[in-house]
Amino acid sequence: EIVLTQSPGTLSLSPGERATLSCRASQSVSSSYLAWYQQKPGQAPRLLIYGASSRATGIPDRFSGSGSGTDFTLTISRLEPEDFAVYYCQQYGSSPPTYTFGQGTKLEIK
Amino acid sequence: QVQLQQWGAGLLKPSETLSLTCAVYGGSFSGYYWSWIRQPPGKGLEWIGEINHSGSTNYNPSLKSRVTISVDTSKNQFSLKLSSVTAADTAVYYCARGTAVSCGGDCYNYYMDVWGKGTTVTVSS
Numbered sequence: 001e002i003v004l005t006q007s008p009g010t011l012s013l014s015p016g017e018r019a020t021l022s023c024r025a026s027q028s029v030s031s032s033y034l035a036w037y038q039q040k041p042g043q044a045p046r047l048l049i050y051g052a053s054s055r056a057t058g059i060p061d062r063f064s065g066s067g068s069g070t071d072f073t074l075t076i077s078r079l080e081p082e083d084f085a086v087y088y089c090q091q092y093g094s095s096p097p098t099y100t101f102g103q104g105t106k107l108e109i110k
Numbered sequence: 111q112v113q114l115q116q117w118g119a120g121l122l123k124p125s126e127t128l129s130l131t132c133a134v135y136g137g138s139f140s141g142y143y144w145s146w147i148r149q150p151p152g153k154g155l156e157w158i159g160e161i162n163h164s165g166s167t168n169y170n171p172s173l174k175s176r177v178t179i180s181v182d183t184s185k186n187q188f189s190l191k192l193s194s195v196t197a198a199d200t201a202v203y204y205c206a207r208g209t210a211v212s213c214g215g216d217c218y219n220y221y222m223d224v225w226g227k228g229t230t231v232t233v234s235s
Binding site for chain 1 (some may be wrong): 145147154155156157160168170171204206208211213217218219220221222223225226227228
């Protein structure tokens, strides 16, 4: 079973700053199987990035994803007030088919 | 635009069976896998399992012995049953659409792109 570890647990930044969130896998993950989600309080998660680096429909270009193997990164280039939320990485495992989430990174206003 | 509407009992006693249903509106039901995910209060997301329109299922090994996911293609609905619940099963339960998109050759991207609003389930005596 692949374990995803996200860091930091909490990130305190100000609007306009750059955010870098990390997701590390316990073993190599195919980039095509790595996704990122944003969740705001009381809401369902929203897909941001799939295939490690492709933005989902309607996602602003200030969000970008990168990485391969065991290390993946979500970058928000200039934080907007609406970006403060919890972010989860997720991987799909094909044998057997399963989904695993990281424990989340809370992005809070400094 | 695809929407997922979910419903089910929100308060259960220990040992009872959790039962939730999710209806798919505004899009194709076939060609996707339909998942259940849960989130305990103040905690992260846990995938429970998935089903496709043919009834083929995949489950989280940690919950497999207690989970049944079924499908009703005539109504574009899928359902979750979780037996012998305890307080540890208290969570918000989400349904979601799982999508696999070709990225060329044998490459496929897998992700969940449409989510229901969530149903809060509390297990308490």
